[in-house]
Amino acid sequence: MINLFLRRLMYAVPIAFGVSVVCFSLVYLAPGDPLQTILPSDASADTIAMVKAAYGFDKPLPIQFLKWLGRVMVGDFGQSIATRRPVVLEVTGALYNTSVLALFAVPIAFSTGFSMGAIAGCFPGKWIDRVLTGSAVLGVSLPNYWFGIVLVIFFAVEAMVLPATGMGANGSDQFNFLRWSDARYLVLPVITLSMVPIGIIARTTRAAVAEVMNQDFVITLRAKGLSETAVIRHVLKNALPQVLAVMGLQFGYLMGGSILVETVFTWPGSGFLLSKAIINRDVPVLQGTILMLALIFVATNLLVDLMQSWIDPRIRRT
Amino acid sequence: MSSPLVEVQDLNVRFVTRESTAHAVNGVTFSVQPGEVLCILGESGSGKSVTLRALMRLLPANKARISGSIKVDGQDVLALDAAGLSRLRGGLVSMIFQEPMTALDPVYTIGDQIVETIRRHKGGTKAAARARALELLELVKIPSAAQRLDNYPHELSGGLRQRAMIAMALSCGPRLLLADEPTTALDATVQIQVLILLRKLQADLGMGTIFVTHDLGVASEIADRIAVMYAGRIIEEGPVADILANPLHPYTRGLMASTVHGQSRDRDIDAIPGSPPDLRQLPPGCAFAPRCAQASGDCLTAPPEPRYPAPGRMARCVQVSAKTPEFA
Numbered sequence A: 001m002i003n004l005f006l007r008r009l010m011y012a013v014p015i016a017f018g019v020s021v022v023c024f025s026l027v028y029l030a031p032g033d034p035l036q037t038i039l040p041s042d043a044s045a046d047t048i049a050m051v052k053a054a055y056g057f058d059k060p061l062p063i064q065f066l067k068w069l070g071r072v073m074v075g076d077f078g079q080s081i082a083t084r085r086p087v088v089l090e091v092t093g094a095l096y097n098t099s100v101l102a103l104f105a106v107p108i109a110f111s112t113g114f115s116m117g118a119i120a121g122c123f124p125g126k127w128i129d130r131v132l133t134g135s136a137v138l139g140v141s142l143p144n145y146w147f148g149i150v151l152v153i154f155f156a157v158e159a160m161v162l163p164a165t166g167m168g169a170n171g172s173d174q175f176n177f178l179r180w181s182d183a184r185y186l187v188l189p190v191i192t193l194s195m196v197p198i199g200i201i202a203r204t205t206r207a208a209v210a211e212v213m214n215q216d217f218v219i220t221l222r223a224k225g226l227s228e229t230a231v232i233r234h235v236l237k238n239a240l241p242q243v244l245a246v247m248g249l250q251f252g253y254l255m256g257g258s259i260l261v262e263t264v265f266t267w268p269g270s271g272f273l274l275s276k277a278i279i280n281r282d283v284p285v286l287q288g289t290i291l292m293l294a295l296i297f298v299a300t301n302l303l304v305d306l307m308q309s310w311i312d313p314r315i316r317r318t
Numbered sequence B: 001m002s003s004p005l006v007e008v009q010d011l012n013v014r015f016v017t018r019e020s021t022a023h024a025v026n027g028v029t030f031s032v033q034p035g036e037v038l039c040i041l042g043e044s045g046s047g048k049s050v051t052l053r054a055l056m057r058l059l060p061a062n063k064a065r066i067s068g069s070i071k072v073d074g075q076d077v078l079a080l081d082a083a084g085l086s087r088l089r090g091g092l093v094s095m096i097f098q099e100p101m102t103a104l105d106p107v108y109t110i111g112d113q114i115v116e117t118i119r120r121h122k123g124g125t126k127a128a129a130r131a132r133a134l135e136l137l138e139l140v141k142i143p144s145a146a147q148r149l150d151n152y153p154h155e156l157s158g159g160l161r162q163r164a165m166i167a168m169a170l171s172c173g174p175r176l177l178l179a180d181e182p183t184t185a186l187d188a189t190v191q192i193q194v195l196i197l198l199r200k201l202q203a204d205l206g207m208g209t210i211f212v213t214h215d216l217g218v219a220s221e222i223a224d225r226i227a228v229m230y231a232g233r234i235i236e237e238g239p240v241a242d243i244l245a246n247p248l249h250p251y252t253r254g255l256m257a258s259t260v261h262g263q264s265r266d267r268d269i270d271a272i273p274g275s276p277p278d279l280r281q282l283p284p285g286c287a288f289a290p291r292c293a294q295a296s297g298d299c300l301t302a303p304p305e306p307r308y309p310a311p312g313r314m315a316r317c318v319q320v321s322a323k324t325p326e327f328a
């Protein structure tokens, strides 16, 4: 198992490297000159050259990249052009806020989606399957920001039982785990964010379970006299690797934060930060956020991979 | 004669879908004595597997319509409730399947799959069940059995997998073993080893056995009696030596003519021209008549009734001299 872990880790390293190359190139891929935003439009050629040298833009690209990578390795992503604060602080702050939501949305969405899909997959074609699969499709196809607004109108504006926006009392922009009453601020955004992953995971689980149910070995299990519960346990274990793959992706999306949902609930997370950085052409923030999110994706994939091969030994060999 | 272990009376299985109804098994009657080996012989699609699965009620409940009567060890299988069925399956009756790769759960070890069967029927601790599983693997002659317990199915060769399958089937001391072409998927040499093993275990443990095959050679090795199926009917039945020496039904004769020694087993139906009937639209008469050289007008009106020309022998063909059943 440790061997396997090291082998998978070796795959992850070049991927992470590739990701960093892409992030670095963002500055050059993005239309326009990154210096335009900070320099006055009438800046003299001398000033431009000076600023270029100050930011290191005068060096050849590979050198620039290596220098950048060296700084990134020690957690220095530079300064936000918009706020002048270190990018690390911006990014970690936003990621922290988003992960507060994910911390609740992930267990809720994953367990609900998995249970719905498992029940539907065990009774394909029955009414319960139709109801559950129908709800899953609805969850995926309704725009979640619209759903969020509906929830706000219902629970915040009409019933006034839950706050509409923000992270805590007095417009706090830091979620306080120790203040129990602040939990109310989580309810609506977490429900809104859970809709899509519930739908996607339910559909994947249903398909996987229904497929496994049709495999020959299920007849063997029944022929052994196992109870239906025991048979379903076998089936779920067989279906799990496929489901985990999708769960990993959904986890990545949740960590990326939803620009629209975070805007609706004024929740300053990574989606929020990304949209701000794009609007302000804040390239260092963009680079830092994207690199962090990409690394989270890579790490999640690694974890999913390991869990899959732990469950299904046939995956271990490839 | 002791009371039979299996008594099947007028078994019918239809598969009903919105578009059509397939008559997979049509009025099958047979019995198996304790310790006896009955081979069901027939070409692909003749209803052998469906008959076997009906004995354990393993057919999909939403599609399969079963009628008739099935008694195993005196129990009315078609009337069993879920608890009774689960006791029967794997306890009183076990099944071995054709494809040991797909018939075992790929994500559980061989040992776990045997242990779970033992504990389901006999209870006891995990350790005790594991010790028993090890004994079973040794019984079916799996080399280095202790390590094999922790292997997953894909880590074993086809022959070993099938042995593990057999070990699992034997784990709770069944009185009836159902084997659905257990050697067809194996290499020729492995096939013979597994066959010899099965025959020996069957005799040692005194299990009644129903062994499905489309290979006359295999049937002659292992069977006490043979039942030949065609289009969901048993068209001939009798002691193995008698049938081999003197087949009564034209279809059985055709089967034998095509398996004369040395011929490729895959082409075994070539000697009989034509192909089996569509089970969704069976002809009103003898289902074999369209392919039969000796068919006459009588054959086309109604399926021939069983005739019993000699003790223990039965054939459904108008040409067999119609004696009164000596014993029915």
Ligand SMILES: Nc1ncnc2c1ncn2[C@@H]1O[C@H](COP(=O)(O)OP(=O)(O)OP(=O)(O)O)[C@@H](O)[C@H]1O
Pocket (backbone or CB within 6 Å): B015, B022, B024, B042, B043, B044, B045, B046, B047, B048, B049, B050, B051, B060, B063, B214, B279
């Ligand atoms: N679950 C099912 N649903 C619908 N039809 C089925 C089902 N199982 C079997 N049948 C049909 O019943 C008929 C008999 O099938 P069966 O599997 O018993 O044949 P067989 O004699 O075992 O053949 P083979 O040698 O190929 O295994 C076939 O026409 C098959 O299509």
Ligand SMILES: [Mg+2]
Pocket (backbone or CB within 6 Å): B048, B049, B050, B180
């Ligand atoms: Mg079959």
